[in-house]
Amino acid sequence: MAKRFTNEEIELLSKSPYVKNIRQNRLTFTYEFRCILYDEWIKQPSTSQIRSVLKSYGFDCSMLGKDAINKINTNFKQYGHPTNGKNKVLGKHDSIEKYSNAYLIDSGVFVKSRKGINFSSEFIDKAYKEYPSVSIESLLESYGLDPEKVGYRRIYELKKRFKNVEKPKEKISADAVEKYSGHPYVQRCTPNHFTLKKQFYDESLIFISYPIDEILDIFEIDSSDFPARVLNRIEKQLRSWKGDTDNMMVECDQEFRCRIQHNRMRALEKLSMMHFDTIRKCLPSLTPEQKKALCIWIRDLPHDRYDYSIRSILKRIGISKSSYYSILSDDNYGMKERQDEIDFEYIRKVMDYKGFRKGTRTIYMMLPDICGVHFGRNKILRLMRKYNCICAIRRERTELKTNREILKNNRKPNLLKRRFRLARPGEILLTDVSYLKYGLNRTEYLSCIKDAVSGRVVSHITSSGNDLNLVMDTIDTLDPSEDAIFHSDQGSLYFNDLFQGRLKKLGYRQSMSRRGNCWDNASQESFFGHMKDECDLSGCSTPEEVKEMIGNYVYYYNNERPQWTRNKMTPAEYEDYLNSLSDNEYSDYLQNEQEKYDKMMKKAREKALKRAVELGALTEEDMELYGSDKKEEQAAADRGAETCA
Numbered sequence: 001m002a003k004r005f006t007n008e009e010i011e012l013l014s015k016s017p018y019v020k021n022i023r024q025n026r027l028t029f030t031y032e033f034r035c036i037l038y039d040e041w042i043k044q045p046s047t048s049q050i051r052s053v054l055k056s057y058g059f060d061c062s063m064l065g066k067d068a069i070n071k072i073n074t075n076f077k078q079y080g081h082p083t084n085g086k087n088k089v090l091g092k093h094d095s096i097e098k099y100s101n102a103y104l105i106d107s108g109v110f111v112k113s114r115k116g117i118n119f120s121s122e123f124i125d126k127a128y129k130e131y132p133s134v135s136i137e138s139l140l141e142s143y144g145l146d147p148e149k150v151g152y153r154r155i156y157e158l159k160k161r162f163k164n165v166e167k168p169k170e171k172i173s174a175d176a177v178e179k180y181s182g183h184p185y186v187q188r189c190t191p192n193h194f195t196l197k198k199q200f201y202d203e204s205l206i207f208i209s210y211p212i213d214e215i216l217d218i219f220e221i222d223s224s225d226f227p228a229r230v231l232n233r234i235e236k237q238l239r240s241w242k243g244d245t246d247n248m249m250v251e252c253d254q255e256f257r258c259r260i261q262h263n264r265m266r267a268l269e270k271l272s273m274m275h276f277d278t279i280r281k282c283l284p285s286l287t288p289e290q291k292k293a294l295c296i297w298i299r300d301l302p303h304d305r306y307d308y309s310i311r312s313i314l315k316r317i318g319i320s321k322s323s324y325y326s327i328l329s330d331d332n333y334g335m336k337e338r339q340d341e342i343d344f345e346y347i348r349k350v351m352d353y354k355g356f357r358k359g360t361r362t363i364y365m366m367l368p369d370i371c372g373v374h375f376g377r378n379k380i381l382r383l384m385r386k387y388n389c390i391c392a393i394r395r396e397r398t399e400l401k402t403n404r405e406i407l408k409n410n411r412k413p414n415l416l417k418r419r420f421r422l423a424r425p426g427e428i429l430l431t432d433v434s435y436l437k438y439g440l441n442r443t444e445y446l447s448c449i450k451d452a453v454s455g456r457v458v459s460h461i462t463s464s465g466n467d468l469n470l471v472m473d474t475i476d477t478l479d480p481s482e483d484a485i486f487h488s489d490q491g492s493l494y495f496n497d498l499f500q501g502r503l504k505k506l507g508y509r510q511s512m513s514r515r516g517n518c519w520d521n522a523s524q525e526s527f528f529g530h531m532k533d534e535c536d537l538s539g540c541s542t543p544e545e546v547k548e549m550i551g552n553y554v555y556y557y558n559n560e561r562p563q564w565t566r567n568k569m570t571p572a573e574y575e576d577y578l579n580s581l582s583d584n585e586y587s588d589y590l591q592n593e594q595e596k597y598d599k600m601m602k603k604a605r606e607k608a609l610k611r612a613v614e615l616g617a618l619t620e621e622d623m624e625l626y627g628s629d630k631k632e633e634q635a636a637a638d639r640g641a642e643t644c645a
Helices: 007-014 031-041 047-056 066-079 101-106 121-130 136-142 152-164 174-179 198-207 212-218 228-239 254-285 288-300 310-317 321-329 335-351 360-371 377-386 398-410 468-475 497-506 518-534 543-559 571-580 583-615 620-626 630-644
Strands: 019-023 026-029 110-113 116-119 186-189 194-196 428-438 442-451 457-463 484-488 508-512
Touching: 007 019, 026 031, 031 047, 031 066, 047 066, 101 110, 101 116, 116 121, 116 152, 121 136, 121 152, 136 152, 198 212, 198 228, 198 254, 212 228, 212 254, 254 310, 288 310, 288 321, 310 321, 335 360, 335 377, 360 377, 398 497, 428 468, 428 518, 428 543, 442 468, 442 518, 442 543, 457 468, 457 543, 468 497, 484 518, 497 508, 518 543, 543 571
Parallel strands: 428 484, 484 508
Antiparallel strands: 019 026, 110 116, 186 194, 428 442, 442 457
16 A cells, blocks of 8 residues: 655655655655666665665655665566656756667677567576576676666566576585485485484484584585585474484494594594683683582593593693692682772772772872771772772873874984085085064064075075975975985974975985084074074064065175175175185185184083083092093082082
């Protein structure tokens, strides 16, 4: 009986743009929506597919009713496309041009009959043998035919024909009939029938957990001699067998009976091993009482065979020999479990005190005052883990942990070591980011790259945000290099995988200053200091004005501002000067810079040593290891001591 819609349902469904007509006993979708339904249904022809499409378009399937959905599915199967009725709007499926009858006959797949154009008998036989492992659509494509142009109706009728045809039953071979005609456990064996005696089911009932082919092998019946339908029937009958102990033993010769008994004993041993393996898997979850009951059961087993000795059973189950005898001899075995339950009640009482969450340390300190008992922190932690009691722990923020891992993995060594001048121009580049204050407490950020040897600013970018794009845009202007050093501090931007990958692609070796040591990048810091002293940004009011002023200053710094330590030349002039030197002249230049570097490092060591002596970090024995200027160091130490006093 068709579903009758209520007035409320009619009002609701009529608002849908996909409903053409709605009455109390009839619902009609628009042709366009039926085409959409068919396009999705053809991918997986089923009512569930229609339901999912209807839900995706806002329809309540329970409101439409089961009969309406089934009718849509039936119509699609019957007609192979959405029916249009009186609606003249052409859809996708009407627009597909079908093959002509002459073309189909010429292909060899179809023949002409009284009922029209049908599949040829040769094609049907081939499709019957390969279907459903090979679809009919695939076979048509192998003949060079498009299934859509052939027509869904023809393909559907052929599939329906295959589903309604029962395949012939596989018969038992004549050799198998002759082989089992005199078998003691076989009642009847013909090409079409195979029946076993009741004794078979009675004796094999104990092996019901075995596969049917192994059960038949016990009674010397080869399962490969029979079709699947026979094996399925035997298995089904065995599982429903209730047993009959009054049946007499099967009559057979003594030799056959001995073989059957031997097979049964081997099967029983295998079955017992399977049970032991099951116990092994369950052993960790057993309670102390259950473990003791298991040990008593093993003790009471008959151990008349070597295979069933206590030692072999314990090895199979996974219990050590010492544990086995310890459990049997201990009358109080399992008392620890009950004591743990009592002790955990004390812990639970402390945890519930005042309703606030507590950790192991808090429980340890509050336990004597609240319950009058004292447990160690290890015992408290063990009992809480045992009874799945979650402790209140402040978890580390994931982002901080991730950042630390990135810093650890992406930190680069200090390859420069303050040797700013010991190279040729372009072989050492320094970078850093500095803030620029301007206007009414507004801030811009400057990312700068400087040639450490010549002092020339190679690249500079200003931005309102101190982010990855700032440093990436800065290095995008660099030319590729071979094994040049790119030095920076340990700012988070320089640890980024994208930044480091871009540098590696350009051919630079990345170097980083030591943590919290600005002197390792002193040359770059010096540029920022001179720029902020000489460049007045207070008059700027927009980022564009700041960018323009910084650009002007960088040009002035590179080309017009001489530097005292670079032979009173501008960085651009000094770079041209260094590039014009011959190899011998440049060697002399590097030797001179190396002497300056050694003198600077010696002065730095002396300064650090004096500071260490003043702070009392060095003893007199240590002072002997660090140099001969002990009098000066001792005087500094005395001055430090007097100051402290």
